Amino acid sequence: MKPSKSTGFHDELPPSLASTYVGMWRVIYEADPCHLSASWTQSLQKWRQAVLDQHLLRLFVDIYHLGPVLFLFCIFSRLVRGLEDACTIYFSNQVIRSIEDGLASGTPDTQDIVFWLVARVFISAALAVWRHLTSMADPILSTRIKLYFEERAMEAQVDMDYVAVTSYQSCDFTPPSAWGTLYAILEAVDALCATGSQILLVVSMTQSREDGWMILVVCIAKLFSDAVLAEPLQSKAYLAQITDKLYLRMRALYTVAMDVSYRKDLIGGAFGRHLVDEYRLARQALGDISDEVPYHLLPGHSTLASKVLTDSINNLPVLIVGASALLHPRHTSLSCLTMIEQASFSLRHSVSRLSYVMSNLYRSLESIRTIYNKIDAHAEKLKADAHKVRYPAVDRKDQRGMEIHFRNVSFRYPQSESDKFALQNVDFHIKPSSLVVIVGANGSGKTSIANLLSGFYPPTAGEILIDGVDAQAYRPLDRHEATALLTQDYNILPLTISENIALGDPYDIADEYRVQEAARLGGSADFVSRLPKAWSTVLHPVPSVNPLGYIEDGPLRKAMDDLDKFTDVSGGEKQRLAASRAFMRLMSPKTRLVVIDEPTSAMDPLGEYQLFEKLRELQQGRTMICVTHRFGHLTKYADQILCVDHGNVVETGTHDELLRSDGLYAKLYNVQADGFTSAIHA
Numbered sequence: 048m049k050p051s052k053s054t055g056f057h058d059e060l061p062p063s064l065a066s067t068y069v070g071m072w073r074v075i076y077e078a079d080p081c082h083l084s085a086s087w088t089q090s091l092q093k094w095r096q097a098v099l100d101q102h103l104l105r106l107f108v109d110i111y112h113l114g115p116v117l118f119l120f121c122i123f124s125r126l127v128r129g130l131e132d133a134c135t136i137y138f139s140n141q142v143i144r145s146i147e148d149g150l151a152s153g154t155p156d157t158q159d160i161v162f163w164l165v166a167r168v169f170i171s172a173a174l175a176v177w178r179h180l181t182s183m184a185d186p187i188l189s190t191r192i193k194l195y196f197e198e199r200a201m202e203a204q205v206d207m208d209y210v211a212v213t214s215y216q217s218c219d220f221t222p223p224s225a226w227g228t229l230y231a232i233l234e235a236v237d238a239l240c241a242t243g244s245q246i247l248l249v250v251s252m253t254q255s256r257e258d259g260w261m262i263l264v265v266c267i268a269k270l271f272s273d274a275v276l277a278e279p280l281q282s283k284a285y286l287a288q289i290t291d292k293l294y295l296r297m298r299a300l301y302t303v304a305m306d307v308s309y310r311k312d313l314i315g316g317a318f319g320r321h322l323v324d325e326y327r328l329a330r331q332a333l334g335d336i337s338d339e340v341p342y343h344l345l346p347g348h349s350t351l352a353s354k355v356l357t358d359s360i361n362n363l364p365v366l367i368v369g370a371s372a373l374l375h376p377r378h379t380s381l382s383c384l385t386m387i388e389q390a391s392f393s394l395r396h397s398v399s400r401l402s403y404v405m406s407n408l409y410r411s412l413e414s415i416r417t418i419y420n421k422i423d424a425h426a427e428k429l430k431a432d433a434h435k436v437r438y439p440a441v442d443r444k445d446q447r448g449m450e451i452h453f454r455n456v457s458f459r460y461p462q463s464e465s466d467k468f469a470l471q472n473v474d475f476h477i478k479p480s481s482l483v484v485i486v487g488a489n490g491s492g493k494t495s496i497a498n499l500l501s502g503f504y505p506p507t508a509g510e511i512l513i514d515g516v517d518a519q520a521y522r523p524l525d526r527h528e529a530t531a532l533l534t535q536d537y538n539i540l541p542l543t544i545s546e547n548i549a550l551g552d553p554y555d556i557a558d559e560y561r562v563q564e565a566a567r568l569g570g571s572a573d574f575v576s577r578l579p580k581a582w583s584t585v586l587h588p589v590p591s592v593n594p595l596g597y598i599e600d601g602p603l604r605k606a607m608d609d610l611d612k613f614t615d616v617s618g619g620e621k622q623r624l625a626a627s628r629a630f631m632r633l634m635s636p637k638t639r640l641v642v643i644d645e646p647t648s649a650m651d652p653l654g655e656y657q658l659f660e661k662l663r664e665l666q667q668g669r670t671m672i673c674v675t676h677r678f679g680h681l682t683k684y685a686d687q688i689l690c691v692d693h694g695n696v697v698e699t700g701t702h703d704e705l706l707r708s709d710g711l712y713a714k715l716y717n718v719q720a721d722g723f724t725s726a727i728h729a
């Protein structure tokens with residue numbers, strides 16, 4: 048198979064990485080100068096770390112409290128399971144030995160044979176019962192652990208800041224890995240026990256033979272050299288990059304043709320046939336390079352000769368016993384031969400399983416470290432938040448609206464790859480209870496101001512004062528509770544419509560009257576009451592059907608499609624639901640700031656007008672800040688308009704003041720107003 052060479056991709060890798068080409072792929076992996084298997088050494092380091100950090104101990108204590116009997120049973124079951132192969136081999140061979148002895152002496156010992164036969168059958172049955180009990184206990188304990196850690200994960204996640212939760216590091220909190228870690232440890236116990244018991248078996252069998260030590264050394268040394276020294280590429284983590292440009296192009300052509308999200312472009316552009324023709328040309332040019340996943344193509348480090356040699360060496364124990372039988376036929380025992388054959392085979396299997404289990408274990412240890420680090424970070428955050436200033440301050444309790452002061456605020460998105468600041472040296476003051484409108488061109492920084500006002504991000508430089516105190520000094524939860532948000536960036540939650548609205552004020556979630564009132568104000572009450580399940584409708588349910596295996600067309604496929612069916616509503620109706628949730632919050636006595644950012648893009652003009660009118664009616668002394676592109680409803684009532692350009696507030700004033708000053712605001716306003724007047728005159 049000819050390897051596909053890189054064409055224009057970054058070939059240079061840091062010295063710690065190496066790469067190889069297989070089929071379509073360039074495989075990149077960590078170059079390890081160490082002779083010992085990297086996975087084993089890494090695993091040992093992680094073990095040490097886990098023991099030192101006490102994460103393992105904490106995991107065991109937590110799991111023990113979830114089910115002491117179940118937990119102990121699971122550990123004990125693995126010990127027993129580890130003995131299973133050695134027991135089976137031992138009892139089988141006792142049967143063969145007693146038969147062989149009988150054949151050799153000419154008078155079979157019936158009692159002895161029956162005893163070992165019964166013992167063999169009994170032990171098989173007992174092990175089967177044990178396996179059955181284990182298979183019943185495991186799912187119970189695993190579900191308890193997963194759900195318990197899911198709850199801890201939720202606890203930690205819901206209190207996190209927006210920046211922390213959207214940062215890359217927070218994404219690796221995977222609660223199922225707690226069970227995964229315990230499972231990996233249980234597997235390691237099982238594999239260790241199996242390996243130990245089988246080594247003991249081989250030792251006991253070889254003890255009585257002169258060549259016993261030789262058999263033992265061959266059995267064990269070979270196994271451990273395989274497990275510890277061999278470093279097949281398959282056991283490493285690696286990146287596989289498609290380097291063949293032709294093949295990448297074919298993937299792109301195929302995706303455009305097959306993915307329904309491109310269907311309108313494809314049909315509208317009438318370029319479907321062109322895609323197929325291009326694909327065909329590329330396929331012909333590609334030749335016979337395999338696109339099998341690299342795992343199957345990786346050769347590891349062994350050649351064909353070394354593979355043949357390795358497999359031949361595996362037969363050494365039996366070869367030694369066979370040679371000894373030829374040299375000393377009188378002292379030869381067939382039961383011993385079969386037992387050594389079986390035991391060495393089983394030992395080989397156990398050691399390779401142990402190697403696999405240990406190499407995976409360090410990943411599990413890493414994941415519990417992540418879990419407990421997150422749990423600890425959460426506890427620290429709660430402690431730190433508890434010392435922050437409460438909002439509103441006691442002396443501002445009677446004030447209905449938030450007072451906001453931006454002082455020389457600059458802001459760059461933390462996840463931004465460029466050095467560009469979204470806002471630079473922004474200064475403005477918003478009086479309590481005022482209605483403020485932010486206008487400006489696309490990308491000028493309006494939403495960024497709304498994001499800072501909502502407390503999603505801290506400023507990169509400068510200060511935001513809320514009621515005269517640095518916004519960062521307040522308890523984040525108090526600040527969020529005091530803010531009602533209505534933006535274009537909303538989600539319909541996978542809960543009932545009623546809950547979707549009620550969550551606008553979680554403290555008053557059971558007040559059905561308020562939910563209906565919020566729905567009326569947000570303009571969603573009419574369409575919700577027309578839905579078959581009305582307020583209990585779940586618009587975006589979490590998937591409940593999990594197809595296992597390939598489901599062909601037929602009754603099962605139909606049942607699957609029916610079970611997965613859900614009600615959907617229009618974009619404008621979803622916006623009305625989002626608005627209803629915001630009204631629910633707006634009605635809360637805690638709300639002191641309303642931030643509105645272009646929430647009506649999918650609404651009809653009447654819906655938009657009514658929404659803004661109701662917002663103004665319900666403002667009732669709260670500070671209201673509205674980002675908009677449309678001049679009209681709100682700008683003429685605004686106490687203050689902030690006109691933003693290139694990340695800076697360039698003009699402030701009322702509608703009339705800004706029109707008089709004939710600056711950017713007047714220009715933006717006139718462009719819109721001209722559109723209407725020229726349409727009327729035309």
Ligand SMILES: Nc1ncnc2c1ncn2[C@@H]1O[C@H](COP(=O)(O)OP(=O)(O)OP(=O)(O)O)[C@@H](O)[C@H]1O
Pocket residue numbers: 460462463464468469487488489490491492493494495496
């Ligand atoms: N999440 C983000 N990460 C990085 N940069 C961002 C992010 N969101 C916005 N920006 C950048 O910040 C600048 C200001 O964007 P912002 O969304 O505040 O403008 P806007 O005035 O609200 O625009 P629009 O009217 O199009 O909504 C832009 O240059 C934008 O590319």
